[in-house]
Amino acid sequence: MNVHTEGAKKGMIVSPIENGTVIDHLPPGRAVRIAQMLGLTEGAVVIIGQNLKSTKYGRKDLIKVENRFLTDEECSRIALFAPNATVNIIRNSELVEKRKVSIPDVVEGIAVCSNANCITNKEPVPTRMLTVCRSPVTIACHYCGYEVRAEDLRFRG
Amino acid sequence: MGFMDRDIVSIRDFSREDLERIFEVARRMERGGYDRGLLRGKRASLLFYEPSTRTRLSFQAAAQSLGADTVWFAGVEGTSVMKGETLKDTIETVANYADAIVIRHPYDGAARWAADITSRRVARGEKKVPVINGGDGRNEHPTQTMLDLYTIAQSQGRIDGLTIAMVGDLKYGRTVHSLAYALGMYGCRIRLVAPDQLQMPPHVLSYLNSRGVECTLHTSIEEIIGEVDILYMTRIQRERFPDENEYNRVRGLYRVTRKTLQPAKPTMRVMHPLPRVDEISVDVDDDSRSYYFKQAGNGVPIRAALLAMVLGGIS
Ligand SMILES: [Zn+2]
Numbered sequence: 525m526n527v528h529t530e531g532a533k534k535g536m537i538v539s540p541i542e543n544g545t546v547i548d549h550l551p552p553g554r555a556v557r558i559a560q561m562l563g564l565t566e567g568a569v570v571i572i573g574q575n576l577k578s579t580k581y582g583r584k585d586l587i588k589v590e591n592r593f594l595t596d597e598e599c600s601r602i603a604l605f606a607p608n609a610t611v612n613i614i615r616n617s618e619l620v621e622k623r624k625v626s627i628p629d630v631v632e633g634i635a636v637c638s639n640a641n642c643i644t645n646k647e648p649v650p651t652r653m654l655t656v657c658r659s660p661v662t663i664a665c666h667y668c669g670y671e672v673r674a675e676d677l678r679f680r681g
Numbered sequence: 682m683g684f685m686d687r688d689i690v691s692i693r694d695f696s697r698e699d700l701e702r703i704f705e706v707a708r709r710m711e712r713g714g715y716d717r718g719l720l721r722g723k724r725a726s727l728l729f730y731e732p733s734t735r736t737r738l739s740f741q742a743a744a745q746s747l748g749a750d751t752v753w754f755a756g757v758e759g760t761s762v763m764k765g766e767t768l769k770d771t772i773e774t775v776a777n778y779a780d781a782i783v784i785r786h787p788y789d790g791a792a793r794w795a796a797d798i799t800s801r802r803v804a805r806g807e808k809k810v811p812v813i814n815g816g817d818g819r820n821e822h823p824t825q826t827m828l829d830l831y832t833i834a835q836s837q838g839r840i841d842g843l844t845i846a847m848v849g850d851l852k853y854g855r856t857v858h859s860l861a862y863a864l865g866m867y868g869c870r871i872r873l874v875a876p877d878q879l880q881m882p883p884h885v886l887s888y889l890n891s892r893g894v895e896c897t898l899h900t901s902i903e904e905i906i907g908e909v910d911i912l913y914m915t916r917i918q919r920e921r922f923p924d925e926n927e928y929n930r931v932r933g934l935y936r937v938t939r940k941t942l943q944p945a946k947p948t949m950r951v952m953h954p955l956p957r958v959d960e961i962s963v964d965v966d967d968d969s970r971s972y973y974f975k976q977a978g979n980g981v982p983i984r985a986a987l988l989a990m991v992l993g994g995i996s
Binding site for chain 2: 641666668
């Protein structure tokens with residue numbers, strides 16, 4: 525099976541990759557933040573497509589990253605910003621796995637609580653964020669209870 | 682859920698049945714006296730990173746009236762905290778020689794973090810040391826909410842079916858947020874009296890709405906004084922207002938005097954978490970409807986009940 529993502533079909537706006545991950549169906553304007561959150565901006569070859577035409581959603585963003593295969597934990601983090609995303613794992617130009625992302629119940633260690641007076645922002649305490657609502661995706665700090673919409677969640681780094 | 686070794690961190694961790702159980706134990710202690718042998722040999726450690734006279738004294742009185750001893754500091758001056766010790770290290774250390782830890786801390790979430798630290802010790806084969814939140818930053822003060830509910834029930838014989846007004850700074854006051862959440866478990870009517878810029882935050886209102894609580898917004902005490910069973914006053918802080926004139930105007934509007942109370946029911950009771958500044962005039966103290974000092978006194982039976990329950994003195 526050859527890999528044809530929607531973006532690639534429409535006049536090769538985004539070129540195919542041999543080995544790596546294609547994160548598709550991201551809401552327009554979210555790709556850069558998601559790439560940053562996953563730490564994809566450090567070293568790896570990353571191709572970001574923005575505002576591509578999508579048959580399902582009108583417009584979409586897309587990320588291709590070479591020689592990097594996302595873990596389940598990373599996929600669930602994507603879901604915080606893009607609940608409809610699909611993750612395509614590609615090896616030797618073949619699509620070997622297509623995953624739907626799902627919203628995690630808990631996000632440990634990587635997020636930052638938006639409450640400046642939270643203990644996690646004052647002392648060396650690993651953060652722990654809980655999904656308290658799935659639509660719209662709302663995240664609360666396990667320690668101080670401060671709630672934010674998932675798209676406003678900030679990450680360390 | 683049983684109470685042995687349980688952390689008391691957020692009022693939202695407690696069901697109505699849990700609260701009734703706590704009130705029942707507190708009532709029994711208040712009426713029947715405190716058993717000084719109940720917690721003999723137990724030690725409560727009171728870590729007050731911020732001074733709080735009433736909360737610390739009532740925890741200390743509660744522990745001692747059940748025979749437990751207390752070790753404590755109030756204010757971080759002269760402690761290892763001043764040398765930069767983290768909360769984690771302090772808790773890990775104190776947990777070795779305390780059976781329960783009561784903590785008041787300036788940072789939101791500090792009590793939950795302390796509770797997580799003593800829970801992790803269990804995996805290392807140490808015993809769990811329950812943590813009681815005595816107020817964490819602007820976040821929660823669950824034992825205050827418990828004593829508020831206990832006081833409401835004590836003064837009116839019930840909570841269900843009452844009309845309860847909360848007055849003053851409803852936007853920033855953690856006490857009124859927690860009380861509102863707790864009242865969501867009971868069938869009462871809530872009247873929220875505040876200037877527009879200090880009204881209850883939307884997330885609390887939508888919670889009350891989702892619980893089917895009949896809740897209305899008001900800007901003056903006069904609108905509601907005739908119908909309420911409880912008038913819960915809070916302090917309006919100067920720093921919430923950009924200019925002095927606006928602050929003085931609002932402060933005058935939310936001040937209770939004997940005259941304010943004239944249209945109120947004889948069974949109505951005035952509550953306040955204290956300390957007050959001038960939102961309740963001193964002449965109200967002698968009115969039979971004032972209840973705030975009794976409310977403050979209820980800190981002892983409630984905190985004694987909690988200590989007895991988490992330390993296993995009472996199941
Ligand atoms: Zn927090």
